[in-house]
Amino acid sequence: MKITSDHFLEHADAALADPDKAQRRDLLGLFMPLARDAAAARYGDFEALRVHLKQVRRHTMEHLEHYLTRFEEEALRNGNQVHFAATPEQLNSTVLSICQDHGARRVAKGKSMVTEETALNDHLQQAGLDVIETDLGEYIIQQAGETPSHIVGPALHKSLAEIRQLFLDRHDLGERPLEQVADIVAEARGILREQFLQAEVGIIGANALVAENGSTMLVTNEGNGDLCANLPPVLIVCTTLERILPRVEDAMALQRLLVRSATGQPQTSYTSFYSGPQRDDDVDGPLETHIILLDNKRTDILASDYSEILDCIRCGACLNHCPIYVGVGGHAYGWVYPGPMGSVLTPLLTSLEQSNDLPNACTSCGRCAEICPANIPLPDLLRDLRQEESQRQLNSPRWRRGLRVHAWFLRHPALYQRLSGWLMPVLAWLGKRRGSLRTLPFAAGWTGTRDFPAPEGGTFMRQYRKRGKVRRRRG
Amino acid sequence: MAESPRSEIMARLRAAAGASASATTPEQIARELAALGFASAAVLPAADTCIAFMANVLANKGSVELAADRAEAVRVVGRYLYNRFRTHKLVAGNDPRIAAMPWRDAGVLPRFGAAENGDGAALSYARLGVAETGAVVTWTGRANPGRNNLLPEDHLVLINREDVVATLEDAWLRIRQELPAGSWPRGINFIAGPSSTADVEAQLVMGAHGPRRWHVILVGATPAEALAEAKVLTAATGP
Ligand code: SF4
Numbered sequence: 001m002k003i004t005s006d007h008f009l010e011h012a013d014a015a016l017a018d019p020d021k022a023q024r025r026d027l028l029g030l031f032m033p034l035a036r037d038a039a040a041a042r043y044g045d046f047e048a049l050r051v052h053l054k055q056v057r058r059h060t061m062e063h064l065e066h067y068l069t070r071f072e073e074e075a076l077r078n079g080n081q082v083h084f085a086a087t088p089e090q091l092n093s094t095v096l097s098i099c100q101d102h103g104a105r106r107v108a109k110g111k112s113m114v115t116e117e118t119a120l121n122d123h124l125q126q127a128g129l130d131v132i133e134t135d136l137g138e139y140i141i142q143q144a145g146e147t148p149s150h151i152v153g154p155a156l157h158k159s160l161a162e163i164r165q166l167f168l169d170r171h172d173l174g175e176r177p178l179e180q181v182a183d184i185v186a187e188a189r190g191i192l193r194e195q196f197l198q199a200e201v202g203i204i205g206a207n208a209l210v211a212e213n214g215s216t217m218l219v220t221n222e223g224n225g226d227l228c229a230n231l232p233p234v235l236i237v238c239t240t241l242e243r244i245l246p247r248v249e250d251a252m253a254l255q256r257l258l259v260r261s262a263t264g265q266p267q268t269s270y271t272s273f274y275s276g277p278q279r280d281d282d283v284d285g286p287l288e289t290h291i292i293l294l295d296n297k298r299t300d301i302l303a304s305d306y307s308e309i310l311d312c313i314r315c316g317a318c319l320n321h322c323p324i325y326v327g328v329g330g331h332a333y334g335w336v337y338p339g340p341m342g343s344v345l346t347p348l349l350t351s352l353e354q355s356n357d358l359p360n361a362c363t364s365c366g367r368c369a370e371i372c373p374a375n376i377p378l379p380d381l382l383r384d385l386r387q388e389e390s391q392r393q394l395n396s397p398r399w400r401r402g403l404r405v406h407a408w409f410l411r412h413p414a415l416y417q418r419l420s421g422w423l424m425p426v427l428a429w430l431g432k433r434r435g436s437l438r439t440l441p442f443a444a445g446w447t448g449t450r451d452f453p454a455p456e457g458g459t460f461m462r463q464y465r466k467r468g469k470v471r472r473r474r475g
Numbered sequence: 476m477a478e479s480p481r482s483e484i485m486a487r488l489r490a491a492a493g494a495s496a497s498a499t500t501p502e503q504i505a506r507e508l509a510a511l512g513f514a515s516a517a518v519l520p521a522a523d524t525c526i527a528f529m530a531n532v533l534a535n536k537g538s539v540e541l542a543a544d545r546a547e548a549v550r551v552v553g554r555y556l557y558n559r560f561r562t563h564k565l566v567a568g569n570d571p572r573i574a575a576m577p578w579r580d581a582g583v584l585p586r587f588g589a590a591e592n593g594d595g596a597a598l599s600y601a602r603l604g605v606a607e608t609g610a611v612v613t614w615t616g617r618a619n620p621g622r623n624n625l626l627p628e629d630h631l632v633l634i635n636r637e638d639v640v641a642t643l644e645d646a647w648l649r650i651r652q653e654l655p656a657g658s659w660p661r662g663i664n665f666i667a668g669p670s671s672t673a674d675v676e677a678q679l680v681m682g683a684h685g686p687r688r689w690h691v692i693l694v695g696a697t698p699a700e701a702l703a704e705a706k707v708l709t710a711a712t713g714p
Pocket residue numbers: 261311312313314315316317318319340341368371372373374375376378
């Protein structure tokens with residue numbers, strides 16, 4: 001996927017100017033966290049589950065070579081062909097050559113963020129293949145020629161009316177009402193069912209790879225991934241190294257966290273472990289199965305200070321809880337992964353030069369770290385990226401000058417306190433009538449769209465000292 | 476010649492892990508892992524495993540019926556098919572347990588084999604049920620081809636009372652016992668609801684690609700009050 005993250009601010013402005021879409025996002029930001037919280041509360045000790053999986057992940061990452069080798073051995077024993085791809089190009093060309101070996105023309109795909117990352121569809125289509133996304137959300141945006149706005153619900157930015165018009169334009173099915181959500185789903189079902197039956201190759205992702213038995217875990221509600229894995233004669237699993245877990249029970253622990261954080265369910269409709277091609281006892285299933293393990297800079301990230309982002313299980317909860325994501329939506333981020341996890345991953349998987357606005361798209365409110373089922377300290381990682389940005393002089397010179405002035409004052413606390421002690425009463429006096437200020441020198445960017453609340457009285461430090469004295473006297 | 480992607484990746488992993496990790500023996504790694512143990516399961520909605528299972532099946536938008544034995548199960552299936560489709564057509568895998576049931580008694584004539592596009596109802600005999608999540612477990616093979624879970628309009632599932640376990644870990648324990656190493660099937664499927672989607676307007680719709688309805692029949696001596704209690708629990712705690 002082509003990256004446009006360097007236009008984050010313009011994209012964000014445009015997104016905020018569309019009240020209809022903004023309202024849809026507000027609802028998402030309201031209801032998804034409620035569903036997640038209710039599910040976590042029903043679970044019992046959700047925190048212990050998070051801590052447990054974190055320990056298993058640390059252990060697995062420490063011995064990744066061991067577990068990867070084990071997975072490969074077991075997967076081969078199960079009759080799979082296992083491929084490694086260091087780069088997105090290698091993954092794409094491996095998939096294409098498998099399709100070409102079979103003279104395939106039609107490919108049915110389950111939802112896979114990894115193949116979004118490598119822009120696989122473009123690659124296959126350029127070679128003349130018909131590639132159809134079968135997850136309903138992915139299908140809708142594929143028909144619309146758009147990109148996902150959310151890693152779990154890729155088409156949640158689109159209204160029913162938009163999707164209706166899209167289907168009327170794209171499907172040659174004559175007059176029909178198509179007014180209810182159920183009509184849309186039924187129409188897509190009919191069209192996609194044919195695709196499943198005709199496809200010569202199925203492509204799916206994996207939510208986890210199980211080292212002990214070489215199987216891959218697939219978690220969906222629609223069952224589209226399972227149809228891709230069961231109907232076409234050739235199956236290709238596109239995944240990345242860090243999905244590995246040692247045991248099936250560990251994959252189950254991940255699944256417990258994943259679905260509750262993503263949708264609030266205890267388990268999705270389908271949780272499947274696929275191990276390879278048809279066995280003697282099978283009457284259906286693919287005759288040939290491939291697993292492609294992509295690196296694409298994961299090994300670099302593993303060796304860096306950002307390795308914890310590899311624990312991400314792609315639940316999307318940090319998106320739903322992020323005031324910036326809910327404010328501006330997924331497309332503003334300009335690449336595959338939006339929200340807090342995307343603001344960490346995009347600079348690492350592309351470059352900080354191309355995406356230096358993303359680590360700044362953070363209010364440091366900390367909600368994402370609070371709910372992230374993988375316990376990733378997202379705000380800390382974003383702060384570290386901002387620091388790197390400053391050191392490498394990737395942010396604007398004006399910004400850096402401002403930060404230098406700020407830093408100088410912070411290193412001279414006496415002066416800082418004297419200055420702020422003098423400034424606050426002035427601001428309080430200026431804003432006395434309205435309780436707020438419309439403009440401030442050096443802060444037009446902030447006051448351009450909102451008022452600055454007038455300070456009520458002394459500074460924090462002054463109050464702190466006063467109360468400290470009181471308490472000391474009492475004590 | 477350029478390095479293969481595999482050796483390139485493995486070399487990078489070795490470098491990232493550092494000397495200490497590479498020096499660890501497989502036995503040490505296994506011990507470390509064993510020391511981590513397993514996760515704790517979700518709290519069950521009821522102390523009785525079967526009630527908890529039924530409550531969660533209902534919460535997952537499935538429907539539940541009870542059958543005291545296989546003869547009654549046949550009648551339950553027959554009635555379901557007639558009410559839904561006004562026929563007695565059914566497809567089922569070559570599961571000896573299904574084949575041995577007295578289908579003629581209810582006028583049901585199952586077609587044994589793999590489901591086809593256009594089939595109304597398929598029947599599976601689940602290997603396990605999981606109370607923690609309200610899931611049934613099947614695996615692929617002659618007894619239950621993978622497509623039988625996915626292609627029909629309605630998916631009917633029989634599950635024996637004694638095969639309902641409390642947690643996902645218990646389920647894997649049973650699976651490991653029943654499938655000795657080397658006889659791992661192509662696919663192991665946990666099914667916990669009809670095929671559904673919320674991709675349009677975040678509205679939940681059943682029958683996204685696969686079954687619109689998922690009907691679970693619990694076989695064994697279960698009192699009718701147990702099902703009633705499960706329904707109350709789902710109504711109280713349901714999403
Ligand atoms: S970073 Fe955490 S909350 Fe965000 S998608 Fe990944 S696992 Fe979920």
